[in-house]
Amino acid sequence: MKNEIASAIGCRVEKVHQPSKDELVLLLRSRSDAGKLLVCASANSPRVHFTNSAPENPKTPPMFCMLLRKHLTGGILSGVRQADLDRVLFLDFDCTNEIGDKAKFTLCVEIMAKHSNIILINEEDIIVDAVKRINFTKSEVRQVLPGMAYSLPPSQGKLSILDYSVGTLMGKLLELKDKRISDALLSLLQGFSPLVCREMADFVCGEDVKLKDLSNDKVEVFYEKLNSCKNALETNTFKALMLKNSEEKPVDFSFMDIKQYATVYTVHRFANLSELLDEFYAERDRIDRMRQRAGDVNRVIGNAIARTARKLNMQRDELAVCGDREALRINAELINANQYKLQKGAVFCDVENYYDANKILRIPLDPSLSPSA
Structure with a gap:
């Protein structure tokens, strides 16, 4: 995703919108093209990608949106950085302040489930503001408040597959001999989802066994699979795949082929990750809205039934008293x-x-x- 967004380097920020409290849309325009970059820090669907959707914007822009418009509108996207393979992305902008002086700002996007956040920092790494302000009452480990120096989220101690040789990584994995393959991968490597870890285990030996139970032949297969995965990341040749169930509902997505669920899910291929994520979350949001509306209808009907039952019981009691x-x-x-x-x-x-x-x-x-x- 970093590489896809990097294709917009040199584009100008034309507009900034904030459709919801934890979602931003940046309209980026070049001389020949324009695109909308969606940045979302919601707990259920944190993500960043280009989008074709047009979410409705509130009549009155939130304060954070006004702040971004002040600093970023007219600015040029000058860089896209990532903290190793962690889900932390930095969007650098070359801007101009109110008096015409050059200024640099960075929009930091942290994709960490319920701890996801969107933070604006200046060139001195000082926090200007954030979608979610985190004070001492919310976290004693890391605070995110205006005026504080920005620091990365606490490290999980995982390794980037790009920073080590496959042999070194295999050695560290085999040290976790009492763990299953997927658990070892998930605990050791950055950016590997549970789905990908299970798929690698399935590829190696058809089941998720403990590392100590791998034969030498299976260790060699594991090595080759890890090496091909690293090559795909280094050469930016990974895929964009979505899994759907029998009801055509999106279940998960991946950057590598998924074969372990061939009899359960269908695999849908996309031209790029942005198209994949745009459809995945749009469809999931649609299903969630339908589920919520169905729940609202059931709640209204249930309340009406309960209210009618109470009235009926009261009338029956009254009839029993006054039957003669x-x-x-x-x-x-x-x-x-x-x-x-x-x-x-x-x-x-x-x-x-x-x-x-x-x-x-x-x-x-x-x-x-x-x-x-």
Whole structure:
């Protein structure tokens, strides 16, 4: 991805947008072409790549967006750097300040899941601001605040495959003899995803075994696979592949052929990583939105059902209490019509029920009440 973005070196920053709180879009223009660079630091989909999408922008730009417009608009992308193979990218810009003096700014993109961030630093490596400000309450290890000196995220102690010979790397891997192949690769090498590590294990011996169980022949196969992987990275000849399940939903992506899931997933090839990531996250975002909307609908329906059930139970309770309301009304009317017959202290009264062919109806009375009550 660094090499793809580096193809835009020399382009001018024409516009800066911030569609959401942790997402930026830089419109880069050259004399003959223009492109949109998406920089995202969301916890679920941190990434940086060129995009063809056009996300809706808020009516009022966030403060960080205004800051970037102030410093970067009109600036020239002059360099793209990466911290070894870690997912930290530096976009260098040659800019001009308010009084016309030359100034250099760097947009640092840290792709680290929930710890992802976008940080603007000046030529003295002082933080100007960040999408996510990190103070002491959020992290005692590393703070990201305006005015502080920028420092790289804490090292995981992993090695870059580009900085060591394959023989040296194999020696270090075989020292982790009690680990499975994928776990050893994941713990030792920078930039290797779990998917790629599992694929290398599958290529070596068809299953993810412990390193101590590898035969000499399998160690040789492992060496050759690691060497081909290194060559692909050095010569920038890696691939852009996406895995989709039977429902055509994106599952994962890779820079190398994935064959371990041939019976489960289909492999889709793209011309470059930007096209791959653009489609992968656009489709995943669409599915997430549908899932969220379905959840919202289910929640509304569930609340309506619960509310209706409560009303129904209340009406049933009321009906149980007042089920003989009509009989009580008739009794009251007949008592009122035959009040002249009532005797004080009587416990019942026989009256003609004109609601039932004048049949005699005996109505119980409360002897403690007077007839006029």
